[in-house]
Amino acid sequence: MRLPPPSSPRHFIPKVSVPEAKGNSLQFPRVLPIGLSRLSTYAELTKPELTGLSALTSVFAYVLAADSQATWLTAAMVGSGTLLVGGGAGALNQLIERRFDAMMKRTEHRPLPSGRVRALETGAFGVLLALAGALLLWIEAGPLPSFISLLTLALYLGIYTPLKRKTWLNTVFGTIPGALPALIGWTAAETTPSAGGWFLFLFLVIWQFPHFFSLAWMYRKDYERAGYHMLSVQDTENAHQTHRINLLSTLSLLPVVSIFFYYESTGPMAIAAAVSLTLWFVSISAKPIVRGLTNTSTTRTINADSRNLFFASLLYLPLVMILGLVSRA
CATH class of the missing domain: 1.10.357.140 (UbiA prenyltransferase)
Structure with missing residues (x-):
């Protein structure tokens, strides 16, 4: 007698992983328990x-x-x-x-x-x-x-x-x-947010430009394939617009971070440290501009510079936060 097919997609036959033989040993795949796998998915x-x-x-x-x-x-x-x-x-x-x-x-x-x-x-x-x-x-x-x-x-x-x-x-x-x-x-x-709160908000708005524009350049082919209208997709091969916006954004962080630390009364040493961190961030964003001016820019360097700026943004933000907390301690 033939059994009818399952009436609900919730009824399924679980797949069983069979170990593969390689040489004289069996290679067992690493499988997460069902509960942990579901939590990982969520x-x-x-x-x-x-x-x-x-x-x-x-x-x-x-x-x-x-x-x-x-x-x-x-x-x-x-x-x-x-x-x-x-x-x-x-x-x-x-x-x-x-x-x-x-x-x-x-x-x-x-x-x-x-x-x-x-x-x-x-x-x-x-x-x-x-x-x-x-x-x-x-x-x-x-x-x-x-x-x-x-x-x-x-x-x-x-x-x-x-x-x-x-x-x-x-x-x-x-x-x-x-x-x-x-x-x-x-x-x-x-x-009601004080001036410090609004300057922190502005700081985060500006920080996102180099962060996301560098990420978008790294995955521009993906975005183009999916039909997303990103700056990296519309930009030229030398990423002229992307690099220019990234540099202007990091430069704009200098006065904002200075005023923010000033309003939070953290002292001149903290302001100097925050400005130094921001100058380092500016230097990372300026590299591709300098390469373009000296005609040393290539596809490889453009991609590498975008990757470096993205990871620099991930490092810069928490460092500024830590500095703000430490200087208030």
């Missing part, structure tokens, strides 16, 4: 690197604004709430862009394109995370940080995400939700 949906950085930014802003009144509990709750809302935004972003993620080598193995999770499941997960994060912020930090977190979500999904397929200015608009976690943390300590 973690991928949250874009942990991006959301983790946003959470750290909110905690940094809260500790600076609250100063001696800061508590470990509130700092942890502010960071957790920001992490949850950011994770929800990441999951919903992947839901919206799942068809295009499948076209890019960098993202084709994400949970949705690889079939490890369903669209409905991703949507429910993203909404629940975002609501949980906003509720946590409301309870522990107040309505304003909670509102800013939901505003961040709305701008990220409603403005930045669709603009990626229309104009390279999507990055400009995307810097706003990217910098708002600073105001989440700041308003957890102050009802």
Whole structure:
């Protein structure tokens, strides 16, 4: 008697990995337990690197604004709430862009394109995370940080995400939700952000230009394949526009970081250290410009310089944050 096929996609026959013989030994594949594998898939949906950085930014802003009144509990709750809302935004972003993620080598193995999770499941997960994060912020930090977190979500999904397929200015608009976690943390300590909070917000807006433009250059072929309107796709082969914007952005950080540290009353030594860090960041962004002026620029150096600037941006931001905290201790 033939058995009927399963009536629900939830009923499936698990795949069994058979060890391969190599020489006189058997090679057993490393397999995660089902529970850990599922948790890992959900973690991928949250874009942990991006959301983790946003959470750290909110905690940094809260500790600076609250100063001696800061508590470990509130700092942890502010960071957790920001992490949850950011994770929800990441999951919903992947839901919206799942068809295009499948076209890019960098993202084709994400949970949705690889079939490890369903669209409905991703949507429910993203909404629940975002609501949980906003509720946590409301309870522990107040309505304003909670509102800013939901505003961040709305701008990220409603403005930045669709603009990626229309104009390279999507990055400009995307810097706003990217910098708002600073105001989440700041308003957890102050009802209205002071000048220091707004300068921190401006600092993060500017920092994102070299960070994301260098990343976009590294993956420009991927973005072009998926139909994204990024500056790197429209730029010339020598990345003239990209390099120029990156240099102008890092130079713009000099007055902003100086004023920010001045407002936070950290003293001349801290200001000098922050300016020195920023000058180092400027020097990294200036390298491709110098190569272009001296006719020593090649495809290899352009790609290498973009990669170096991207990793320099990842180092520069936490160093500035650490400096701000240490100088206030």
